[in-house]
Amino acid sequence: MAVTDEQQQRHRRLTAWQRSERVLARGSADRTLRERLATLTADAGTVHDLDGWTDVYGDGVVAEVERRTADLLGMEAAAFFPTGTMAQQVALRCWAGRTGNPVVALHPLAHPEAHEEGALGSVGGLRTVHPTSAPRLPTAEEVRDLPEPFGTLMLELPLRDAGFVLPTWEELEAVVAAALERDAVVHLDGARLWECTPHFGRGLPEIAGLADSVYVSFYKSLDGMSGAVLAGPESLVEEARTWRHRYGGQVFQQYPAALSALLGLERELPRLPSYVAHAKVVAAALAEGFASSGVPWSRVCPEPPHTHQFQVWLPYGTRVLDEASVRQAEETGVTLFRRWSAGPAGPPGMSSTEVTVAAPGLEWTAEDVRTAVAEFVARLE
Incomplete structure (x- = not known):
C-alpha cells in the first residue's frame, strides 16, 4: 500500500x-x-498483582477498575466499556427505556452530536433536542423552557468543543434541578470529569452525585490506553452490561487497558x-x-x-x-x-x-x- x-x-x-x-x-x-x-511492564505491578490470572470477559483486573471507579465517584456500581461512545449510547438507551421517552436534551457541540455520525438516532432510535446553541452549557431557564418533553438531560462536563468550558457550581445545581422539575433524568458525559474538581471546588462524589449516571474516560486525562466506565445505580449498570454485550463490547481480555487505567487513577488523578x-x-x-x-x-x-x-x-x-x-x-x-x-x-x-x-x-x-x-x-x- x-x-x-x-x-x-x-x-x-x-x-x-x-x-x-x-x-x-x-x-x-x-x-x-x-x-x-515498556512503561506498562515496568509500572503495572505497582497497582495490581501481576501473578494473578488475566481477565476473561470482564473479571479480574477489569472488575477492579470498575470497583475503584465506582468508589471514586460515589456510585453504587460501574461497568467497563471499550469506548466512551458505546458507554454513553448504552446509558442513554437504557434511560429512554426506563423513562418511556426517547428524547435526549443535549448541546449540539456535545460528543454524540458532533463526533458519532448520528448514532443516537440510527443505532439507538433516540431523538435529540438542544436547549441552547451558545458555546456554553445550558442554563436552568433554557432547560425549563424547552417546548417539548425529554426523558434525559445529558451534560458534557467540560464542554470540549466550546473550549473545555464549565458552568459555576450554582449554575450546575440549578440546571439539574430544572431537569428534575421536568421529570427527566440527568446523565453526565464526564470524559474529562476528573479535572473539574478545582473549578467547582467540590470532590468527585459530590459532582457525580448530582446526576443519575456518569461516564468517565481513562485515556483523555489519565494517560490510559483506552477504555471507559459507566457508573450509576446497580440496576442500571446491570442492564447496561446486557446492552454492552449486544453492542459487541463484551471483550475477551482487556488487561492492558485496565492496567493503564489503574495507573492513571493512581498517578495522574492526584x-x-x-x-x-x-x-x-x-x-x-x-x-x-x-x-x-x-x-x-x-x-x-x-x-x-x-x-x-x-x-x-x-x-x-x-x-x-x-x-x-x-x-x-x-x-x-x-x-x-x-x-x-x-x-x-x-x-x-x-x-x-x-x-x-x-x-x-x-x-x-x-x-x-x-x-x-x-x-x-x-x-x-
Whole structure:
C-alpha cells in the first residue's frame, strides 16, 4: 500500500513531538509501541498483582477498575466499556427505556452530536433536542423552557468543543434541578470529569452525585490506553452490561487497558489539580505573548481556563499554522502547539488548537511560554 501525504505528515509530526525536549504535555499516542509496552511492564505491578490470572470477559483486573471507579465517584456500581461512545449510547438507551421517552436534551457541540455520525438516532432510535446553541452549557431557564418533553438531560462536563468550558457550581445545581422539575433524568458525559474538581471546588462524589449516571474516560486525562466506565445505580449498570454485550463490547481480555487505567487513577488523578492551576499561568502567558508579537488578533478561550485544557484562536489558515508548529518542534526542540483546525463554529479565516498542560508543562515558566510564542510567530508565513 502506497504511503499517502497525510501519513507522511503524521509521521513527521509524531517524530518532531517525540524528539522535542520541551512540551506542555505528552499524549499517549505520541509514543512508540516499545515505549508504551515498556512503561506498562515496568509500572503495572505497582497497582495490581501481576501473578494473578488475566481477565476473561470482564473479571479480574477489569472488575477492579470498575470497583475503584465506582468508589471514586460515589456510585453504587460501574461497568467497563471499550469506548466512551458505546458507554454513553448504552446509558442513554437504557434511560429512554426506563423513562418511556426517547428524547435526549443535549448541546449540539456535545460528543454524540458532533463526533458519532448520528448514532443516537440510527443505532439507538433516540431523538435529540438542544436547549441552547451558545458555546456554553445550558442554563436552568433554557432547560425549563424547552417546548417539548425529554426523558434525559445529558451534560458534557467540560464542554470540549466550546473550549473545555464549565458552568459555576450554582449554575450546575440549578440546571439539574430544572431537569428534575421536568421529570427527566440527568446523565453526565464526564470524559474529562476528573479535572473539574478545582473549578467547582467540590470532590468527585459530590459532582457525580448530582446526576443519575456518569461516564468517565481513562485515556483523555489519565494517560490510559483506552477504555471507559459507566457508573450509576446497580440496576442500571446491570442492564447496561446486557446492552454492552449486544453492542459487541463484551471483550475477551482487556488487561492492558485496565492496567493503564489503574495507573492513571493512581498517578495522574492526584496531579490534575496542579495541571489545572498551571494551565492558567500558561494561558495568560500565551495571551501576553501574542499581544506583543504583532499578530493582528488572537484569543485564548476560556480566559482563564476552567480545566487544564483550553483553546487558542489565530487569524491564519490551518496549513500555515500546522507548518509553523511542526517547524518549531523540529528546529528548536520545543513543541508549543500541535494540530490546528478551522472549526465549525469559528469565523472564516480563523483556526484554533487545543492546548493541554500536563506534567511536562509544569516546568514551563511564563517567560518560557512568551519566548516560545515569539519563536512560533517568527515561523508564520
